[in-house]
Amino acid sequence: MKLHPTRAKKNEKSKKVGLKRALLNPSSEHGGLYAPVKLPKISDKKWRELSKLSYEKLALYIISLFKFNIDKNVFKKAVKRYKNFDKPASPVEFKKLGKNLYINELYHGPTRAFKDMALQPFGEILSSLAQEKNKNYLIMCATSGDTGPATLKTFANAKNIKVVCLYPANGTSEVQRLQMVCMKGDNLKTIGIKGDFDDAQRALKTLLASENFKAQLAKNKLSLSAANSVNFGRILFQIIYHAYAYARLLKNGKLARGESFDIIVPSGNFGNALGAYYAKKMGAKIGKIKIVSNANNILTELFNTGIYDLRGKKLLQTISPAMDILISSNIERLLFDKFGAVRTKELMDKLSKDKFYKLDKNELKALKAEFEADFCTDSKCESYIKEWMDKGVAIDPHTATCFKMADSSRINVITSTAHWVKFAPSMLKACQQSADSEKEGLNTLASKLNESAPSSIEELFDAKILHPDVIEQNEIEDKILEWIKK
Template identity: 35%
Template sequence: MLYHSTRGQAEQKDFAGVLLAGLAADGGLYMPDSWPQFSAAELRALRGLPYPELAARVLAPFTEGSIGFTDLQAMCRRAYAGFTHKAIAPLVQLDTNIFALELFHGPTLAFKDMALQLVGQLFEHVLAERGEWVNIVGATSGDTGSAAIEACANRRRISVTILHPYGRTSEVQRRQMTTVDAQNVFNIAVDGNFDDCQNIVKALFAHRGFADPMKLSAVNSINFARIAAQIPYYIYAALNLGAPERAVAVAVPTGNFGNILAAWAARQMGLPIARFIVASNRNDILHRFLASNDMSARPVEESLSPSMDIGVSSNFERLLFEFLGRDAQALAEAMHGFGLHGKMPVADAVWRNITKEFKSFRLSDEQTLAEIARLQRDTGYLADPHSVIGIAASRELGPVGMPVIAAATAHPAKFPDAIQKAVGSRPPLPPHLSDLYERKETFIRAPNDWTAIARLVEQKFANRNVND
């Protein structure tokens, strides 16, 4: 399997090369040359497998030529061994046709663990084979950072620097990052929002005089390995609800568009998903686009669902690339214009084709609190302020008579302030995090300036090698 950039100017790479590169050299995002295909019979053969086994079989076509199946299988088993639910990604029925897909049973209580626990294994395997090391640099709106740190802490061939927006994550999210005591971990709090952090990361990768000698790599969903590792849980859930004989819909609380893109990729591979429901908070660029073809950037506003406080959804580039017929030049021109003007005109015909598959839903903070309370009152289920938007979207936009998989992306204990506002009590942290508020924090606060961040990373890791 080979991969090429959405913008068409970077060299093709195999899976291992894409894993280590993260962002393409031309600023684009890597995509597979074609989507692997699973027949109905091949999908049925996956039903009933333990999650790690299913994940290995789904991912095998993506890693072909880079990683052998036996090694991939072992990595999947190790990646999910520490999850606290035996099903790894269990389904909970909330209504006749609404099922919460719980993706928060990993070490940091968020769906990012589903991919990053495996991505950490993949990095270590590929780097060991090559005798190399990397500096992972990533931006987080709250959950990616802690999941990346948990996956990479104390690995001898990886250093990890995470940028988070100062004061714009929940306290639990911040502490899960800043209390990890590991020499290869560096936390930087940026005076800005998530988009500022993401722009800094992109600037660091674009400066080859910094990126190449520092051996930069990424674990954000700009890295296709992240997208690939999220595809299996949609297949796993749909099979448990009757696929491939029965079609399903999915509803996903969406910030950077990576999670719902993984569901769309599963459909391209043969899974019968009839509708994709994008659930947004007040930072609603995707909702505005799907509702009225308004893809325009606006200032990011803080909300009760901070992981969705994103003004520009990076992975939308991958979807647009597909709907433009994989025309890299047209895509590059659209992204260049968006970068210059903060607005992306999308041809009405393309927009209509996208909206045939994707619907959107938006909740304000006040509505989110009301939905958390209503859901607990009616079903006894306590959802965090991200997941509940997807659950509400399932109720409003789910096709009649069709099961809807609502991605439950985080444990409610990650957002105790919002939960207390909604239901009057704070959910306890699981036992392995019960002392989180007593742990010592370590991070550096820095200006919204990529050159300042570059200097900090150089000072921290420029002389590191695999023997440290």
């Protein structure tokens, strides 16, 4: 299968590429991304057979359908990374919460967030390709809190790889920050920036497109790639856990023949929801994909009105920081899939120039056929956290937003994106409790739940800060080049 540029001029013949090229060079023409035009389809009969497979075997089968130009043994080795999860044979935990309500827990990996589901195998693949080409790569990522730790962890001490992680200095939880600034690895560099996630993501995209920056890297025998979900390699693995949710419902006999279910996704950069959309196109019986935002509800506005409007918008800090995003990169892949590369370029150019675009009536109707959207305030989110904590169930502040769209009249699957231990202060506040320190609060909540806090999280509070830099945005390029020359 070839991947297509998401942006094109009218009558322009776009250059299609294989996955190998898209992984190592994720930016396409006109500042766009790469995406599939047509996805492989799985029959109902085959889904029944797949429901009996382990997560690893299901993943390898789905990947095989794409017929990408990467040796299958590389993918086999990549999914072996799930041995680093709490339950190696079952990296995802699928549970029932109530009548017609299920939760797909994706946070049982080494950094306690759903980003591990894609980034652990992604790291193995990218490192393998770099070694195969006998080239050295600088992998960059921008993070709102979870991508950073997962990227640093998967590439720590990897051969032929250096990593730079950009994070908003005051825009993550304290645990997320500590995971990044304390991460060990001679090939890693974490940089805090004065700004928000959108600033970090903008800096990343600018550097990915900068010929001067690439030339400077080339002088140091480095090529450039990215670990954010601008890279289709990330999206490939995000399709799988939504397919797994469908397979589990089939295996447990919860869906009648032909019956569909809805998926609820807490969404900021939209990669998680896009994975669900692609799983649906591959034949998973997903009805509506419900997008839940926090107070930064730009996606709610898009899916309800067809308007994407950044004018006058200011990013708000909430208790769900990984969703504090106004510029959702993966919306571009959805626009491409629905309306084609020419229209996508028109819309993205208008957003860049005017900070605004508006879909026409038929385009909005096409989105509403697949998606519903709402947003959840911090106070409402806190009420959901307390409600479930009183039932002995800990739900982190991102996952908690999903309960705003839960509907008991049909089967709903909540996509749970992070372990509560990464957000102890917000959890304590929601439960109307206090503690003298975050570490103490962590243990207070764990005791209430009859759990033990993961040692990897507890140890952070006494770990040495290895990456103290916090810089202005205009210093980012110089700081990176200074580091790689050491």
